[in-house]
Amino acid sequence: MTTKCLVRGSINIDEYFHVKSISRPGETISSFGFESRPGGKGANQAVAIAKAGGSVDFIGIVGPNGRWLINELHSHGVGIDKMVIVEVQNTMTRLSPVLHHAANHIELPPPTPGSLEGFTHLLLQNEIPLKSTVEYLSAAHKLGIITIMNPSPLLTAEQTREFPWRKLSWLIVNEGEARDLLASVGEPRSVDTIELVLPPEGAPEDLIAVRSAHMIGSKLVSHPKFKSINIVCTLGSVGLVAFVSLAQGVGKMALYLPAAKLDGPVVDTTGAGDCFTGYFVSGLMGLKQSHKEDLIGAAGICVQRRGTIDSIPLREEVVV
Numbered sequence: 001m002t003t004k005c006l007v008r009g010s011i012n013i014d015e016y017f018h019v020k021s022i023s024r025p026g027e028t029i030s031s032f033g034f035e036s037r038p039g040g041k042g043a044n045q046a047v048a049i050a051k052a053g054g055s056v057d058f059i060g061i062v063g064p065n066g067r068w069l070i071n072e073l074h075s076h077g078v079g080i081d082k083m084v085i086v087e088v089q090n091t092m093t094r095l096s097p098v099l100h101h102a103a104n105h106i107e108l109p110p111p112t113p114g115s116l117e118g119f120t121h122l123l124l125q126n127e128i129p130l131k132s133t134v135e136y137l138s139a140a141h142k143l144g145i146i147t148i149m150n151p152s153p154l155l156t157a158e159q160t161r162e163f164p165w166r167k168l169s170w171l172i173v174n175e176g177e178a179r180d181l182l183a184s185v186g187e188p189r190s191v192d193t194i195e196l197v198l199p200p201e202g203a204p205e206d207l208i209a210v211r212s213a214h215m216i217g218s219k220l221v222s223h224p225k226f227k228s229i230n231i232v233c234t235l236g237s238v239g240l241v242a243f244v245s246l247a248q249g250v251g252k253m254a255l256y257l258p259a260a261k262l263d264g265p266v267v268d269t270t271g272a273g274d275c276f277t278g279y280f281v282s283g284l285m286g287l288k289q290s291h292k293e294d295l296i297g298a299a300g301i302c303v304q305r306r307g308t309i310d311s312i313p314l315r316e317e318v319v320v
């Protein structure tokens, strides 16, 4: 079966000033370099799917200053026919390290069943208005499309309680996000016993991180709100713990996958999560030669390079 993913999410301009120190309020400092790069979790993750060899379209909004972002997505192999250009509002620009969270007032109309035709997977994050995310999730769920969400930045406690989690097939969170989700919905009455299938290897601190993620994740997947979802909890350099239902009606298994062993120093971890998510979704899409080693290998390469979209490796570069 041919698979195709739609990513509905954020795209923006990340502006980097290279400085020797961060300025204090009122202080002017010199910058010895400046660059504008495409950013936004939606765009990053769509590019990661394309670099992993998946067929992917992106739907998002850019303003007149952001037309070049569309070309950039296209150059990485992301389908851009669904992109919307609005003339009345510029694309959000984020300064790094100073983040400017401009409110985005422009919203896309809800999807029609036709707008999801041909897609087998939908990938969402939380950098666009939540209303649109929920509309796309609901429409995809109705059509039996596999739905994946990386809820970053995290929803508020109230949003978490109201969000239709049961419409999601997969949830990808880091440990902090898993803890916050649990804090928002409250502990489950009883916790299903979920044995770790693979014993954690490595340093004692890794063992502690894996046990802690196992405990939080077990509570999350035992909670009525999240019971039907497969959950992946990423742990940075330690790897990940996944809670997966291998067949319908069968309880979940917990799997531990260590992070890639790096052959060089960690240069920049920005975008590691997006790289991981894109490669993970490409694995769900059943791409040929997708192995679990690919996704941890891809994220391992990503942290050894600077940048976000540029640091995501092509599948050919990922050593299996």
Ligand SMILES: Nc1ncnc2c1ncn2[C@@H]1O[C@H](COP(=O)(O)OP(=O)(O)OP(=O)(O)O)[C@@H](O)[C@H]1O
Residues within 6 Å of the ligand: 173, 174, 175, 234, 235, 236, 237, 238, 239, 240, 258, 259, 260, 262, 266, 269, 270, 271, 272, 273, 274, 276, 295, 296, 299, 300, 303
């Ligand atoms: N230092 C590292 N060494 C090796 N692999 C790493 C490292 N940091 C992250 N990874 C890989 O990337 C995956 C995702 O990382 P992490 O848990 O930090 O996600 P995140 O918090 O969503 O990331 P981001 O900082 O991009 O938001 C990990 O499961 C791991 O495979």
